[in-house]
Each structure stands twice: as C-alpha cells, then as structure tokens.
Amino acid sequence: MAEKAILYDATRCTACRGCQAACKQWNENDEFIPIKENGVQSVNWGSYENPPDLAPTTWLKMEFREIDPGGKVRWLFTRRSCMHCTDAGCIKVCPTGALYHHELGFVAYNKDICSGCGYCIEACPFDVPRSEHNLITGIAKIDKCTFCTTPGLDRLTEGWEPACVKTCPPKALQYGDRGELVAEGKRRVETLIAKGWTNANLYGEKELGGLHVMYVLDDHPAVYGLPVAPRISAATIAWQDVIQPLGWAVGGLTILGLGFNYLVARATTIKEKEKKDAARS
C-alpha cells in the first residue's frame, strides 16, 4: 500500500490551533479545569502558545517563535508532534515491540503491551513521546500521536483524514500519498523561492529515511526550531546493534562451552572410575 503522510505548510498556517483542539477532542485527551491528574494545565505565561509542552494528553502542539531578521519582526509557527520517521529510533529501542511501523508507513504503537521503560523517550531525535511515570514503582505508559489510528478511534481505516488535517481552515495541513505530497511540497518550495524566499525548503523528505510528517518552510529548519540533521543517537545504535547481539553471542558461547566441558569431564570421570574398578577386581 502506498505510504501516507501529512504535509504541513508553515507559510499557510495561521496558528489558529484548531489542529491542537481537534487532536485532543478526537483522541479523548480533553483538558480539565481543575486539572486532571497528569494533565497539563493551560496557563497564561505571556504567549499565545499553550499548553507549555507536549504531554501524555497533548499529542500535538503549535509552537510560536518571534524572530527579527534585519529588524523586521516575523512570527513563525511550528507544528510539534510525532514525525513518524522511517528510521525510527523509538521502534529500534522498543524492547516489547509495542512500537511498530503501520502498513501505511507511520509509527503506530500498541499501548497495551507498552512496558513503560521509556527507552523511546530517550531515543527520539525530536523529543516527542511522553509518559505518565511513577518514579517509585516505575509504572508508566507512553503516549504520542497515533496518526489517528488509536483502536476504537481509527479514522484512517474509515477512510477519513487525521483529525488535525480535517479541521485545518487554511489547508496548511494536507493528508495523502507520501509520494504525491513530496511532489506537492517541492512545488510549494519552488513557488516560495520564486517569490524571493531563497531559503525555502521541504523538511522531512530525506531526514531519517523520510519522515511521514513533512514541512514546507520559508526559512532554514533551525529557524523553526527543527533539528537540522536529526540522527539516531550513538547510544541507541550501541544498545540495539552491539549490546543485544553481543549478549546473545556471549551467552550462547558460554552455554555451549559449559555443555562441552560437561561431556568431556563426565567422560573423564567415568573412565577413571572404570580404571579404579578394574584395578580393584
């Protein structure tokens, strides 16, 4: 099946945060006042940006940035949520197989078998997964954007767009075949460059093997707070590609060696016993 993706055009976004609200509403991550346990309270901290961060009940959040290149103030909006990487660090480290690639290409997870180890949180190059975490018992479950495929709340199987895309008034968010959206993104970038935005670029086409959330930006990704060359950390690779095979190899060799020793040593003792018996008789 063709891989699906979301294309976010930052130059069309008006920061209405309809996507944020639709995400919460559809996925039943409502905010409560007074604050629900583990919820993140919206507070007035001098910005339209709210709530302060992604959370177990906040899977999508619009970030606002004010910059003034050459004295001209610009107000930039960045969509923060799971980027649904092809080379996904979270899937690489997930010890229980709770995180996996959906057949449509994005990163889904089975919350039931999440053990709460939190390795995905540490391995994510975009700092996206969040968990409710009991510090003493270690009991935890991770949460993040499911691309609207949460069991019982699965929009894609119904043939619908993700809730954030559906609600977006200026059509800054689009959902569709990834290949088509790459082409669409490139067209938009060309238009922007023609209009004088010489730094315009399509973010996510090649990053980490191709993201399933791509960005049309009119400036360098760093200006939008995006990691310029996101990578899977050395520790992730060391754990997954070195430690795990090494563990099996060393453990296996140890057991084989012990088995070999047992066979030889037993043969030796039997031979000695026979010799003793022979000498006695």
Add this chain to the structure above:
Amino acid sequence: MPQEVERYRKPTRILHWINAGAFVLLFLTGLILFIPQLGFLAQDSWTRVIHRIAAVIFVIIPLWYLLSNWKASWKSIKEAFTWGAEDIGWLQAAPRYYFLNDKKGMPPQGHMNTGQKMWWLIVIVFGTIFVITGAIMWFAKTIAPAAVLQWMVFVHDIAFIVTGCMLFVHIYLGVLHPLMTEAWGSMARGKVSAEYAKSHHGKWYEEVTKGKEVKS
C-alpha cells in the same frame, strides 16, 4: 560419620541464597528486554515493579550483612583484590583440571580458589556498577539528560552480560560439574568432607586444621 569441615556459616549461606534469589529475579525480568517475543510479559510494567523490589533486596541485604559482619566482610573484599603467583598457577592449570581431572601443576587453594575469587570479584565490581547505573535510571529518569540514561542502559547491560554468563558458570560448577561433588553441599548445608576440603582447598584445609583434630 566422615569428618567434616565448615565452609560457610549460616548467616553467610542465608545472605547467599537471598541474594541469589534476588539476582535471578533481576536477571529474568531484565532478560525479557532482550526477547521481544516475550514482551507481553512486561506489559503494564509488572516486570519493572518486580525488578525494583528485587533490586531493593539485592542492595539492602548485603549492606546489612556488610555492616553487621564488618571485619570478616572487609577481609573477604580485600581478598578479592589480592592476586598472586598461586592464582596464575591456577589459571594455567585450570583447563586440564576442569576437563581432564588432571591436578598436575594445580597449586593448593585457599578458602576461595582463584575461580571462586574471580566470581566474587565480578560480583563486587559489577554489583556496584549495577547499583549505580540502576539507581540513576530509577531516580533520575525524569531529570537526567536522555543521553545519560541511554548510556546507563548500555553499561547496565554490559554488567548484565558479564554477570549473567558467569552466573551460568557458577551454577554449572556448583550443581552439575562432575568433579565438584560437594560444592552444592557447602552452600546448602555449609559443610564439606575433610577429604573434599583437602583436595579442593588444600591451603585452607591446612590453615583450619593446623594443630588440632578435625571435629567429626
């Protein structure tokens, strides 16, 4: 009744078995992370809770023993770090001994032979590494930088591989090896026959029996 000598006092044996139990629990609940097919066992953090309970036992019991038997423990810890010519001799003679029951060149061993000392040293060093890295992962989970936590997992797992493999060797030698006929009894009942002590721990046997008859 054959003559017997005491190898491990009761408190030592109790310490051994409690810690052995805790370590096996820690080992199994950790091993699940290496086997994705068993991931369902870890769901809802059950193995994490068991791992933590076992970890507390694994830390508290030896600390309590250490403080209540300070002198003997300190001597024993020092012994683990004291290596000499006899240990080199043991290492050289060990393969022929453990495969072919050939005692040629095997120096008489103390209360711990070099192999046991090696295991004891690994327990001290990697046990400490386990506790430090584990405590950071447990209590600093929400405040430590992600990279720190990831490398703690890395180090924790190296300790896991080393001690896990040596645990197999330890259990094998204590229970299965055809020559270690009384190793199990020494930790289960605390005593071994004088004959076994003489042949396996000659130097130690000399020390404990010097100038006195062995009680029968």
